[in-house]
Amino acid sequence: MSKINITELTTVIRSKNAGPYELTFDLIFKTEEIFNYVVENKFITEELIAKLYGIDVEKVISVVPYSPSKAIKATIVRPIAAGDVGETDVYGAQQHGPLLNIEIPWER
Template sequence: MPETTPTLADLAHEVRSKNAGPFWVTMELFLRDAAGYRIAADESFLDERVIARLYRVDAATVQIFRIPSLNVVKISFPRPISQGSLRDRDMHAGQHHVPLALLRVPAAGGGS
């Protein structure tokens, strides 16, 4: 059976998204250990441009907070559609984390 490339979810205890008010979404990666944190926090792998591509938002609006003492990466960006509006399909932002969790981790020694 071929070996598959791990995802961010494989490195994490939890990947979650949450409502951060009617106009923002916040996602958090709680990494299992410092090695996983180093991968997830590596700007050559996970940066504003990657989040912008995954979520179809402007990279200039993405905020990434790296917290090494907790092995946590926190990401915030404006909601594409304000909370509770007619086209809002995820009012509590509970499903926004899925594309991030499924992001494939690069092979050792290189970014994506």
């Protein structure tokens, strides 16, 4: 089975601030069929998010599919609180990069 990059299956991949101590990520899929395939096969998991961000799985707060918008939302603990010394992205809008490396098994 070959693999396809997540960017081929989604219309939006973004990150954003979810308060001073959390970041949230959205993967919005092109079609309901693609969304269902990814969700049913559990390709996006807490373990995957932890690996991509180099954090312990306990720091992944949730990975939740939301079918009305064909999206998966993942939330993690921020490595540095928003606005704290050393923090470089108070809005969390530039943290989605690691998600772009997701490869999904694909035969379609």
